[in-house]
Amino acid sequence: MSDSRNKPPANGTLGPWSFTRWNTIGQLEALEVHHPLFQATLCLQGAHLTHFAPKDEPNWLWLSDLARFQPGSAIRGGIPVCWPWFGNPARNAPEIRKRILSEQAHGFARTAVWHLEDVRENAHEVEISLSLNANHDFDHEWEGRALALITFSFSIRGCQIALTTTNLAPEPLAFSEALHTYLPTDDATRTRVLGLGNSQYIDTLREWDYFNQEGPVYFDGEVDRIYETDEALTVITPHTRRKLTSVGSGSTVIWNPGPDKARRLSDFPDSGWKNMLCVETANAASDYRVLNEGQSHTLGVFLGRT
Ligand SMILES: O=P(O)(O)OC[C@H]1O[C@@H](O)[C@H](O)[C@@H](O)[C@@H]1O
16 A cells, blocks of 8 residues: 555646546546556545446446536446445344444445555556545444455456455444446346346335346336346346356345436436446345454456456
8 A cells, every 4th residue: 555646646747557547527536547458437435436448438337417526425327335334224134224323325435535555557457446444434324343445457358346344343243235336228128137037036116025037127117126146147238238247245236217216316317217227236135244353255246248
């Protein structure tokens, strides 16, 4: 770790790397990767990836045209990191819920400023690691002490993200989380997700009851489901095919707000639901994790081609 690398250079010179540069987007500090083989943009707030694309390709991530890059606001699109709880606190297991002091959905990591740990570059790959020490600074949000370390590995093949949580407190730590990937599509109604057939899911729009999935998932209105699965998933849109392979995850959230919820969402165009879907690699619902002091758990996803 080098503290001098954690801030943009004051005199406007470039950072000490070959392909990675500091930039300011709106009011947020970001790292931009301009590698000959791929590009990426990563905000320090939220360790939030907003752009990844192999050379000459459009962004593999959906980013709202109305996204705000402001301190304290979650960025709409890209890959928000939901941590150390997923979704509505009230919908989490009692042992998670009891330590949450805020009503905020998806935890505090997505609006906290992460610390840049390291940038490693070579001819094929760039790896960027950031950390968030959930210490007494977050006492008003949550009772707990934990360290989150996230590593992004970019290559022409795709983008890999690994989020490791370590419990720093003597008491067991129960937590839920997700890598909340927004994917673009030309037409959500002509998009499908394969790999969930035969799995069970909680439908949050139908009283949080359990249902069985048969065949692909389609989008013809609001979809908000937590699937119990660790299978690799394929997302097929009219013009792209992507594969998401996970580690350390036994649950995947599939979400599209549909036309009515789209109008109520912050920083979200009314018609935006037609051009996105979320496939969220998670430890959610009964797939939450518990760590004893010093223990770690890694949740990861690789987003690549099929
Ligand atoms: O608006 P937020 O807090 O970013 O949440 C977006 C969505 O995130 C998804 O993970 C949830 O399943 C949805 O219910 C929610 O609407």
